[in-house]
Amino acid sequence: MIAGRYLRARRKEAFISVIASLTMVGVAIGVATLIVVMSVMNGFRAELLTKILGLNGHFTAYPIEREFTDYKETVAALEQIDGVSFAVYFVEGQVLASGQGSSTGVTVRGMDEENLKKLKLLYNAAEQGGWDAWDESKGVAIGYRLAQTLGVSLGDQVQIINPNGAMTPFGSTPQIKSYPVNVIFDLGMVEFDSFFMYMPLEPAQDYFKLTEEVLKPGAELPQAGPLDPPLTNEQLEQYYDRVGQATAAEIFIDDPDNIAVMRQRLQADPSARPLILTDWQQRNETFFSALQVERVVMFTILSMIILVAAFNIISSLIMLVKDKSSDIAVLRTMGATRGSIMRIFSITGTTIGVIGTLSGVVLGLIVAANAEPLRAFVSNTLGVAIFPPEVFFLSSLPSKTDPVEVTVVVLLALGLSFLATLYPAWRAAQYDPVEALRYE
Incomplete structure (x- = not known):
C-alpha cells in the first residue's frame, strides 16, 4: 500500500x-x-x-574415380538411405548470358522435370510461364531480376556464351547458342533471382559437351561401300546409345542439423558409388x-x-x-x-x-x-x-x-x-x- x-x-x-x-x-x-x-x-x-537449402542440398555429392554417367542409379540408391528425404542430379556450368543489349555472368543448371518437382521452392516460384513439358521445351527458366538485367520477358531469346567451345587449328572458339525464355521465377532471394538460369537436362548436357554416343552392346555397323550414302541420324540411333553425364547430385536430409551422423551413413553405404561430400555448413560456414x-x-x-x-x-x-x-x-x-x-x-x-x-x-x-x-x-x-x-x-x-x-x-x-x-x-x-x- x-x-x-x-x-x-x-x-x-x-x-x-x-x-x-x-x-x-x-x-x-x-x-x-x-x-x-x-x-x-x-x-x-x-x-x-530456407532459401539456400530450398535449392542447394544439405549435401552436395561430387563423383570421383569415373565419369558420373550412373547418376540416376546413384540418386536412387542415396534416397534409400535412412534420413535422406530426396536427392536430385544436375548439370552445372558458368556462362555469359546476353539479352537486349545487356550481358551478365550466370550459373546454368540443367535439370529434368522429375527433379524440378522435388524442389518445391523453385517449382512453385514460377511467376510467368510454367514447367509443363519442361523436358521437351528446349527453353530456359530465369529469375525475374535476371530478366530485368537482360531486358527480356517471356518468349524472348537469351543468348548464352561458353568460352570452352569447339577446338580449331587456331584454338578454342566460344560456343554461342540462343534459347527462348519459358519460365520467369521469383524466389525472393537476390542471389538466386539474379544469377541462376535453368534449362532441361539433355540440352544442358549437349551444351556443356557432357554426352557421347556409345555403340550398343552387340550392335555392328553395316559395311558401306564407297558409293553408298552415309547413315542418317535416325539410322545411327539404331546402333548407338546416347550416354550423358551429370556434374553432381544434391542430397536433402530430414534434419539439416544432423550433418555428422548423416555423413557417416552416406559414406558407409556399400551400394553408393565413390563420392566427395560437402555439407551446407561447410559451404556457408563463414x-x-x-x-x-x-x-x-x-x-x-x-x-x-x-x-x-x-x-x-x-x-x-x-x-x-x-x-x-x-x-x-x-x-x-x-x-x-x-x-x-x-x-x-x-x-x-x-x-x-x-x-x-x-x-x-x-x-x-x-x-x-x-x-x-x-x-x-x-x-x-x-x-x-x-x-x-x-x-x-x-x-x-x-x-x-x-x-x-x-x-x-x-x-x-x-x-x-x-x-x-x-x-x-x-x-x-x-x-x-x-x-x-x-x-x-
Whole structure:
C-alpha cells in the first residue's frame, strides 16, 4: 500500500513522478528494441536458411574415380538411405548470358522435370510461364531480376556464351547458342533471382559437351561401300546409345542439423558409388558464423539500453528516498523495521521495472509481427530504401519471434530492475529517525 502511494505523485512530488515515468518508458523501449531486433535477426537467418537449402542440398555429392554417367542409379540408391528425404542430379556450368543489349555472368543448371518437382521452392516460384513439358521445351527458366538485367520477358531469346567451345587449328572458339525464355521465377532471394538460369537436362548436357554416343552392346555397323550414302541420324540411333553425364547430385536430409551422423551413413553405404561430400555448413560456414556473432553482439549492445534504464531506476529511487526521509523516520518510530523499509522501496522500484517490461513486451511483439508492413510504410513515407534487397539478399524484411529469447529478455529486464532497487532501499533502511526528525 505504501509503495503504491509513493508511485502516485502529489503536486509537490510531480518531478519525481515524471522521472519514474521516463524510467518506465526507458525500460519499455529497451525491452521492445531487444525483442524486435532479435526477431528480425532470427527471421533473417531462418529465411536465408530456407532459401539456400530450398535449392542447394544439405549435401552436395561430387563423383570421383569415373565419369558420373550412373547418376540416376546413384540418386536412387542415396534416397534409400535412412534420413535422406530426396536427392536430385544436375548439370552445372558458368556462362555469359546476353539479352537486349545487356550481358551478365550466370550459373546454368540443367535439370529434368522429375527433379524440378522435388524442389518445391523453385517449382512453385514460377511467376510467368510454367514447367509443363519442361523436358521437351528446349527453353530456359530465369529469375525475374535476371530478366530485368537482360531486358527480356517471356518468349524472348537469351543468348548464352561458353568460352570452352569447339577446338580449331587456331584454338578454342566460344560456343554461342540462343534459347527462348519459358519460365520467369521469383524466389525472393537476390542471389538466386539474379544469377541462376535453368534449362532441361539433355540440352544442358549437349551444351556443356557432357554426352557421347556409345555403340550398343552387340550392335555392328553395316559395311558401306564407297558409293553408298552415309547413315542418317535416325539410322545411327539404331546402333548407338546416347550416354550423358551429370556434374553432381544434391542430397536433402530430414534434419539439416544432423550433418555428422548423416555423413557417416552416406559414406558407409556399400551400394553408393565413390563420392566427395560437402555439407551446407561447410559451404556457408563463414556466412552463418558471422550471423551468429552479430546476434550475440547486437544482444549485448542493446542490453545496455535496459542497463541505462536500470540506472535511472536507481536515481529516481534515491530522489524518492531523499524526499521521503521524514516519512521513513515516522514509520520507524511507529515500529517499522529496516526490512519493512527496504521492502517498500524495493517494491516501488521493481513495480517500475515490471510495468516497463510488460509494456515493452507488448510493444515489441506487435512491432515484430508487423515488421515488413512497418518497413514498407516508413520506406514509402520517407522515400528511402530501408533494408535494400541488393544488400541483404532478401526482398522483404523477415521476422521470427523466439519465445525462449523473449523469456530471456523479460528475465534480464526484471532482474536488472530488482537489482537497481537494492542500494536505494538499503540506504532508506539505514536512516536514523532521530536525525531525520531533528529539524522537523
